Amino acid sequence: MVNAPQSIPEIALEGVTKRFRKGAVALQDITLTVERGEFVTLLGPSGCGKSTLLKLVSGLSPVTAGKVSVNGMTPEDARSTMSFIFQDATLLPWRTVEQNVGLGMELEHTARSLRKERVHAMLQLVGLAEVRDRYPRQLSGGMKMRVSIARALASRPRILLLDEPFAALDEMTRDRMNEELLRHYTEQKWTVLFVTHSVAEAVFLSTRIVVLAAHPGRVAHEIAIDLPWTRNEATRESKAYEEQVTHASRILREVQQG
Amino acid sequence: MKKRWLVLNSVIVFNSLIVVWASIVAAARLPVYILPGPLPVAQALIARFPSLLDSTLITAEEAVAGLGASIVAGMAIAMVFAQWRGLRQLAYPYTILLQTVPILAIAPLIIEWVGTSIFSVMIVTFIICLAPIIANTTQGLISVEENMVHLFLMHKATPLQALLKLRLPHALPQFFTGIRIAAGISVIGAFTGELFAGSTRVGEGGLGYAMTYAKNQMETAYLFALVIAATVLGFSLFFLVMFFEWLALHNWHESSRPQAGD
Numbered sequence: 220m221v222n223a224p225q226s227i228p229e230i231a232l233e234g235v236t237k238r239f240r241k242g243a244v245a246l247q248d249i250t251l252t253v254e255r256g257e258f259v260t261l262l263g264p265s266g267c268g269k270s271t272l273l274k275l276v277s278g279l280s281p282v283t284a285g286k287v288s289v290n291g292m293t294p295e296d297a298r299s300t301m302s303f304i305f306q307d308a309t310l311l312p313w314r315t316v317e318q319n320v321g322l323g324m325e326l327e328h329t330a331r332s333l334r335k336e337r338v339h340a341m342l343q344l345v346g347l348a349e350v351r352d353r354y355p356r357q358l359s360g361g362m363k364m365r366v367s368i369a370r371a372l373a374s375r376p377r378i379l380l381l382d383e384p385f386a387a388l389d390e391m392t393r394d395r396m397n398e399e400l401l402r403h404y405t406e407q408k409w410t411v412l413f414v415t416h417s418v419a420e421a422v423f424l425s426t427r428i429v430v431l432a433a434h435p436g437r438v439a440h441e442i443a444i445d446l447p448w449t450r451n452e453a454t455r456e457s458k459a460y461e462e463q464v465t466h467a468s469r470i471l472r473e474v475q476q477g
Numbered sequence: 478m479k480k481r482w483l484v485l486n487s488v489i490v491f492n493s494l495i496v497v498w499a500s501i502v503a504a505a506r507l508p509v510y511i512l513p514g515p516l517p518v519a520q521a522l523i524a525r526f527p528s529l530l531d532s533t534l535i536t537a538e539e540a541v542a543g544l545g546a547s548i549v550a551g552m553a554i555a556m557v558f559a560q561w562r563g564l565r566q567l568a569y570p571y572t573i574l575l576q577t578v579p580i581l582a583i584a585p586l587i588i589e590w591v592g593t594s595i596f597s598v599m600i601v602t603f604i605i606c607l608a609p610i611i612a613n614t615t616q617g618l619i620s621v622e623e624n625m626v627h628l629f630l631m632h633k634a635t636p637l638q639a640l641l642k643l644r645l646p647h648a649l650p651q652f653f654t655g656i657r658i659a660a661g662i663s664v665i666g667a668f669t670g671e672l673f674a675g676s677t678r679v680g681e682g683g684l685g686y687a688m689t690y691a692k693n694q695m696e697t698a699y700l701f702a703l704v705i706a707a708t709v710l711g712f713s714l715f716f717l718v719m720f721f722e723w724l725a726l727h728n729w730h731e732s733s734r735p736q737a738g739d
Contacts, residue, residue, distance in 0.1 A: 279627050303631045305624045313646045313729045326632040326642070354729045374632065 227291045228252040229378060229410040230276055235285035237271055245271045247435035249285070258404060258411040260425040262418065262467070264475050268436025269414045273380050276412060277303050289378065299327070302371035304381045308363035310355040316366050317342065317351040323374045341369040344403070361392040372403065381413045385420070397423055401450055418471060422463045423450060432474045439474040442467055513698040521698040522705065533706045536683035539595060539667040540714060543602025544659055551610030551655065558611070559618035559644060560636070576608035580666065584673045598670030598683070605666035606659035613655030617648025650730055653722040660718045664711040
């Protein structure tokens with residue numbers, strides 16, 4: 220915590236409203252701050268605007284009213300500190316695994332030698348060094364997601380935005396990917412904003428869950444998750460975890476019933 | 478595996494057609510100037526091979542030049558269309574017009590303007606090839622997934638980077654589909670042009686010119702030989718394009734084999 224003055228939150232939304240062109244209100248008066256190093260999960264029913272909120276934080280979509288700031292900057296200016304991981308792996312099918320991992324750095328004009336070095340390190344990190352020369356179509360869903368993560372991490376982000384990244388994976392792969400993500404998180408000390416509709420996943424990953432309600436999307440509840448670190452298979456079998464999942468599920472249900 | 482079957486099938490169908498053809502001619506005792514059998518056609522093909530080859534090469538030159546120009550221009554127009562949505566909506570209907578206006582009506586006009594040279598034949602070919610390339614390439618360039626575009630934006634990609642590293646490679650399969658269609662009709666274009674333009678070099682015209690000549694001379698067997706040459710030329714261009722397509726796509730694209738039609 221040497222860098223960044225304590226007073227500036229990593230991500231801050233103040234009275235943010237997002238209305239689509241057709242008039243539907245996706246998000247209504249959202250005020251939310253995420254401190255450095257937090258792992259915040261946005262949880263809510265479909266249509267609550269949780270993905271839209273990520274798009275606002277990344278500046279990919281403009282706010283209708285209110286203000287979003289990232290490290291005190293506009294989202295556009297802060298982009299070099301953020302990486303976005305999408306629901307589908309968004310790999311370029313004509314590039315090999317290695318070339319896909321290097322894409323972000325290539326676009327940012329990172330020097331070739333440094334790029335090569337980091338791609339190598341990232342492939343080791345996510346355990347894909349063996350398949351570096353394969354094309355995306357030759358990979359399983361989990362492997363594709365790992366490539367996507369490696370690509371995001373290669374740019375050395377401080378903030379990670381993840382939009383239901385594991386939704387398309389089977390449950391076992393998803394659990395494993397969750398643990399891998401947390402391993403990277405504890406090593407690299409990012410700030411994470413994670414979107415999911417899985418209560419179990421939200422509880423397992425987060426330091427805090429923000430429950431959103433739909434129509435219009437708004438913050439309905441916040442749940443602090445105080446499960447001990449490091450989290451692993453044992454965490455999933457613990458009583459505390461079970462209680463938190465039950466608790467979060469109940470709140471989500473209440474929110475959904477209005 | 479499927480490709481091998483396709484080749485075998487084609488060979489069987491081809492041989493059957495020859496047999497049917499020969500039987501019809503034999504059974505009906507048709508004179509050679511009405512419908513020659515396979516044998517007189519083969520004889521004409523061999524006996525006049527040098528002039529046949531000359532004609533084929535002239536038509537090939539026209540077709541390839543017209544096709545090549547349409548690839549360059551079509552791609553450039555498609556990139557402009559992909560970059561400026563307003564312009565695309567304004568100008569796109571006219572590319573459809575290119576496809577629907579009968580080339581038979583346009584060819585004489587072009588020859589009127591440009592003169593009876595190999596150049597005007599190339600222009601006719603160019604016009605007939607342009608539309609499928611523009612249409613397919615544009616579609617490929619603009620059908621990029623939104624998340625991919627967002628990914629590029631997150632890494633501060635410039636529009637040029639997005640074009641070169643995302644849109645163009647993404648459009649490659651459709652680009653080749655366009656070229657494949659264009660390659661097939663390029664010979665028709667060259668042919669049509671020749672029917673009107675003929676040749677400045679007497680007796681040395683392309684296939685279309687030679688065909689008009691053979692028809693007037695009632696050299697029906699040679700006429701058939703010319704038809705065969707035209708078909709072989711069309712196929713060769715088509716397969717040449719397929720080969721390049723395979724080279725460019727076989728590593729990463731799901732369909733190494735061609736999709737049917739457009």
